[in-house]
Amino acid sequence: MKLTIIGTGYVGLVTGVCLAEIGHVVTCYDIDHIRIKKLQDCIMPIFEPGLEDMFNKNKEHLRFITDHKEAYSNSDVVFICVGTPEKKDGSANLKYLFDAVQQVAEYAQKDCIIVIKSTVPVGTGDKLEEIVSLKSNSMVHFEIASNPEFLSQGTAIYDTMNASRIILGVKSFEVEQVLKQIYDGFGQKYVVTDRRSAEMIKYASNDFLALKISYINEIANLCDFTGANVDDVAIGMGYDPRIGNRFLKAGIGYGGSCFPKDTKALHWLASFNDCELKTIKAAIDVNENQKIKLIKKARKYYESFRGLTVAVLGLTFKPGTDDLREAPSLQNIPILLEDGAKVKVWDPIGMDNFKKIYPNEIRYCNSIEETIKDADLCLILTEWSEIAAMEVSNFSLFMRNAIVLDGRNCFDIQAVMGKNFIYESIGRKVVGQSSDLEENIFNNEKAG
Numbered sequence: 082m083k084l085t086i087i088g089t090g091y092v093g094l095v096t097g098v099c100l101a102e103i104g105h106v107v108t109c110y111d112i113d114h115i116r117i118k119k120l121q122d123c124i125m126p127i128f129e130p131g132l133e134d135m136f137n138k139n140k141e142h143l144r145f146i147t148d149h150k151e152a153y154s155n156s157d158v159v160f161i162c163v164g165t166p167e168k169k170d171g172s173a174n175l176k177y178l179f180d181a182v183q184q185v186a187e188y189a190q191k192d193c194i195i196v197i198k199s200t201v202p203v204g205t206g207d208k209l210e211e212i213v214s215l216k217s218n219s220m221v222h223f224e225i226a227s228n229p230e231f232l233s234q235g236t237a238i239y240d241t242m243n244a245s246r247i248i249l250g251v252k253s254f255e256v257e258q259v260l261k262q263i264y265d266g267f268g269q270k271y272v273v274t275d276r277r278s279a280e281m282i283k284y285a286s287n288d289f290l291a292l293k294i295s296y297i298n299e300i301a302n303l304c305d306f307t308g309a310n311v312d313d314v315a316i317g318m319g320y321d322p323r324i325g326n327r328f329l330k331a332g333i334g335y336g337g338s339c340f341p342k343d344t345k346a347l348h349w350l351a352s353f354n355d356c357e358l359k360t361i362k363a364a365i366d367v368n369e370n371q372k373i374k375l376i377k378k379a380r381k382y383y384e385s386f387r388g389l390t391v392a393v394l395g396l397t398f399k400p401g402t403d404d405l406r407e408a409p410s411l412q413n414i415p416i417l418l419e420d421g422a423k424v425k426v427w428d429p430i431g432m433d434n435f436k437k438i439y440p441n442e443i444r445y446c447n448s449i450e451e452t453i454k455d456a457d458l459c460l461i462l463t464e465w466s467e468i469a470a471m472e473v474s475n476f477s478l479f480m481r482n483a484i485v486l487d488g489r490n491c492f493d494i495q496a497v498m499g500k501n502f503i504y505e506s507i508g509r510k511v512v513g514q515s516s517d518l519e520e521n522i523f524n525n526e527k528a529g
Contacts, residue, residue: 082157082263084108087181089116089145091127091237091338091404092198092230093162098132099241101139103266108144110152120145128403128430131238153188158263160196160228164338171345172353173202182209186216186223194224194256200283200343201227202350206250206276224256227276229283234337235401241267248272250279284350287343288361293328294335295367301331301508302374311508312490331507333462333488334371336398336407341368372409375460375486376416378505382484383458387421390481392456394449395463395489397431405434409462409488418442427452429465450479457482464489477501 082105086097089111097107111117116126123140125133136143146152153159163177178199185195195213197206206225213223227250232240247269251257257273264271272282301311311331319326335341344365351358383389398408405411410426417424424443426432432445446452449471453459459480461468469491477483483502490506497504497512504512 082259083155084263085110085152085156085159086162087111087152087159087185088162088164088177088199089113089120089126090162090164091129091234092232093160094120094127095129095132095232095237095241096160096162096198096230097143098135098139099238099267100263101142102135102242104142105263105266106142106144108146108152108156110146110149112147112149114147117145117147129237130235130401135238149184150188153185153193154190156185156189156193157191158194158196158259159185159189160198162198162230165199165201165342165346167342167345171349173200173342173346173349175201175205178205179209179212182212183216186213189217189221189223192222194226194259196226196228196260198228198230200229200287200339200346201280202346203277203280203284205280224251224253225276226251226256226260227279228260229279231283231286234404235399243267244269246270246272248274248279248282250274250276252276284343284347287339288347288364290328291335291340291344291368292360292364294340295364295371297329297331298334298371298507299367302371304508308510309508310494310510312494314508331490332371332464333374333409333507334368336372336409337402337404338406341407344368372412373416374507375462375488376413378486379458379460379484382503385420386417386458389422389457390455391417391422391424392453392459392480393417393424393426394428394452394459394461394468395431395465396426396428396435397463400463400465403430403434405431405438410435411438413460413462414439414443425452425456428463429467431463450475454479456480457484459483459485461485461487461489461491464491473497473500476504 084105084107086093086107086109089109097109100107119126161181163181165173165175165178168174206227209225217223229248231244247264249257249260249271297315300314304311315329318324319329344361348358348361396410397403397405414424425446426443427446427449473492473496476485485502485504487506494509500513502513
């Protein structure tokens with residue numbers, strides 16, 4: 082079969098490379114000429130662990146083009162992997178999806194299955210069916226299927242090759258068999274259902290995980306006041322098989338391309354249909370507040386950040402990716418700059434992307450030590466392994482006023498006990514408050 086992928090972002094590129102890994106010949110189409118040229122030259126446009134190696138291994142089975150007529154004309158199956166970004170009202174923007182499907186319907190020259198991997202509102206498949214019927218000629222037959230993805234950035238290759246299930250939302254047994262034939266190389270279990278249920282499975286799954294994150298963050302916030310340790314609480318909860326231990330790590334909220342927009346899109350869809358999802362609305366609110374939790378903690382030590390040097394460790398929304406979408410850094414750093422702070426940052430992968438937003442306003446550093454040197458405050462926003470592995474005594478050694486606010490609970494409480502710096506994390510007790518440090522902070526504030 083001839084397979085075509087539309088869109089070469091995280092989902093499209095990873096899907097195409099993984100399908101090539103199991104023996105398929107895949108054509109990848111995108112309107113972004115620069116991105117396609119990079120891929121033709123074997124240059125990865127995104128960072129994803131393992132992607133470049135698998136790409137190079139299977140490049141003979143991959144083709145990258147920008148000619149839509151060539152992309153669609155003889156395809157047996159077209160996978161739509163375009164973005165469905167958030168609109169201002171929280172709903173999903175389906176423009177790119179509709180444009181892609183219209184093009185397939187217009188230029189396909191033989192019967193074709195159109196597989197929607199993009200995250201779309203429930204009922205979108207039915208609308209696409211109407212579009213196809215209007216655009217296509219009577220000689221070509223199309224089937225619309227829903228096949229949502231569940232990959233996570235940073236583990237996308239593993240998640241695709243070892244998914245817990247493959248969701249197939251189809252209207253016919255014939256389409257089900259074709260898709261199973263394509264995916265059989267993965268050896269995973271299938272959940273076969275109707276299109277609307279498949280579309281809902283995607284939203285319901287992502288939003289449930291967002292709920293777990295927001296819930297443990299609220300528990301962590303309460304632990305701050307009660308003296309409980311959220312790490313121990315999460316361990317105790319996670320042993321219960323009805324709860325499970327994943328997505329129970331407290332921090333400063335979720336980000337990325339999925340959870341933020343998917344929670345808002347489902348909340349919008351429910352409101353549009355006069356059905357209030359109170360739990361989803363609560364998760365959205367909790368997450369937005371959680372992102373600036375460290376700023377609120379910092380206000381206990383400094384009423385103003387004016388004239389202070391603030392070190393920020395981690396810019397991306399999670400480790401293992403260069404993606405900044407909905408990252409806490411995009412909310413915290415503007416607050417620091419507006420308040421007059423001098424900001425120094427370090428991230429092993431995300432700094433080039435951050436420079437596109439802040440080319441001159443902040444100082445980009447080559448190491449953690451360079452970042453924290455002479456700093457009055459350190460905010461940890463991403464749990465990179467390099468941060469967790471650092472010698473914690475470096476904070477007091479390099480910083481002017483060693484106040485470390487860890488938004489990802491990178492360090493064990495025992496590891497920072499007895500060290501000469503103030504350390505606050507999320508949902509765990511404050512350690513290291515010495516009179517010398519408090520006197521330095523007091524003098525700094527008086528001088529400011």
